[in-house]
Amino acid sequence: MHQKAVHRVPVLIVGGSLVGLSTSVFLGRLGVPHLLVERHSGTSRHPRGRGNNVRTMELFRVAGIEPDIKEAASLLAGNHGILQAPTLVGDAGEWLFKHIDPGGGLARLSPTGWCLCSQNDLEPVLLEGARRLGGDLRYSHQLESFEQDADGVRALVLDRGADKHYTVRADYLVAADGPRSPVRTRLGITQSGPGALFANVSVTFRSKLLADVVGDRRFICCYLTDENADGALLPVDNQEHWVFHVPWHPENGETLDEFTEERLQRHIRRAVGVPDLDVEVTGKASWIAAERVADQYSRGRVFLVGDSAHEMSPTGAFGSNTGIQDAHNLAWKLAAVLDGRAGTGLLDSYHAERRPVALATSARASARSVEHSHPGFAPAPGVGSGRRGGILNVVLGYRYTEGAVLGTDAEQPVIPDGLKLTGAPGTRAPHMWLRRGSERLSTLDLYERSLVLLSDARTTTNWHEAALRIAEAQGVRLDAHRIGADLTPDDTAADWTEVHGTTRDGAILIRPDGFVAWRSPEAVPDPDTTLRKTVGTLLHTV
Structure with a gap:
């Protein structure tokens, strides 16, 4: 009813x-x-x-x-990298990559990291x-x-x-x-792409002895390559709880019912390389990888x-x-x-x-x-x-070449060959550490609830005042910060204008999702009109 x-x-x-x-x-x-x-x-x-x-x-x-x-x-927290090995017995195998951030260079780009x-x-x-x-x-x-x-x-x-x-x-x-x-x-929305790529049965299991076999190899995932028992092993707690992805071939008529507990135990033991490994299957779920x-x-x-x-x-x-x-x-x-x-x-x-x-x-x-x-x-x-x-x-480097962005280059690829977060419209705004009184924060921490205009405290162009007037007159959520006044770089050697691809007389407008909406590298004759038109175009209010 x-x-x-x-x-x-x-x-x-x-x-x-x-x-x-x-x-x-x-x-x-x-x-x-x-x-x-x-x-x-x-x-x-x-x-x-x-x-x-x-x-x-x-x-x-x-x-x-x-x-x-x-x-x-x-x-x-201590697991890193993907290992590929014939079995886990002995030290054969190679790391496809051992650390997601070798050398710690990510800290220059972001206030956080992978988790x-x-x-x-x-x-x-x-x-x-x-x-x-x-x-x-x-x-x-x-x-x-x-x-x-x-x-x-x-x-x-x-x-x-x-x-x-x-x-x-x-x-x-x-x-x-x-x-x-x-x-x-x-x-009735259709999809594009190659479609199904491969299928797996994901098995959760308990094994108290496997941790000794793994040793100090704290991987995110290990691809085990025995031709009759390949698959991917993932730790859950590095002690006794594990996941194993067993390849499944429905295209060959293989059914899920064929993946009995005995078969899964036998597969995992052979893949690991320990015939008498304790394997208690606690669950299984099928999934199909696809590109659509x-x-x-x-x-x-x-x-x-x-x-x-x-x-x-x-x-x-x-x-x-x-x-x-x-x-x-x-x-x-x-x-x-x-x-x-x-x-x-x-x-x-x-x-x-x-x-x-x-x-x-x-x-x-x-x-x-x-x-x-x-x-x-x-x-x-x-x-x-x-x-x-x-x-x-x-x-981090993907860009929006069209949408709620102004001044983008539509000819640029969505994913660039290299990583250059320099404040270009359509890219994720650069990270740098700032001080607000005794508080230390990233520029990225400023972006969530409103558009944000950054300008320089040393400029004679009234970007800051223009933003405040527009926010009040039009009811737009638009915050404005003067770097060097209410916010100062935590590193005195860091030039925020250089980081953001502008000058002390320019300004940059960041969206609530942290992407650059628009940038003016130099001063303009009438910042009020420029900013009003920019905000109106972005928000579709003009």
């Missing part, structure tokens, strides 16, 4: 895994009321994807939950943070259907525990409902984020990180539109910005799987043949 539309909310999030929960956290930080429904009864119990890259950790840092995540990740936190440990932290911020999160609640009109979305939700339906009326719907996304299917990207990221008032928008090979953990960054990109735009500070045209920039990033990143993920000879991956001709090389330019 259907109830009346008693639930009215600005944003309905469908899906409560990593990306859905992150969407809730980011909307909560911006004060946007929302409801999240997830058909499962709770957070993930399986220790799936674990690599949270530096850009994702920057977002969690600004959202105030970085310390909680690091605490949840403490068991694997190894398994999904089953990360999701409860996000859940607690989301609820603390006022999110209405409902597990065992499933979206049954939805329809949209010019004014919003009407969704029918099933409370699986009470076996009752209710209706939600929302301004916008965000679909974080996974790779098979019923929402995407209902919208949705052809549209939105339709009307419905938006796709995470796996519903893109699937990627797991090598490099690009998929979940790209999804979390989707959510962050979309959240500030929804907040601005719902608050009346931006026109609805701003929401079109979500597709324009995030889809090219997913296309480029998914191709890099497949190439990395080929480069690392991921167990079970026998790529079809042309798949994974794209550019390879470093990871930082993929993680």
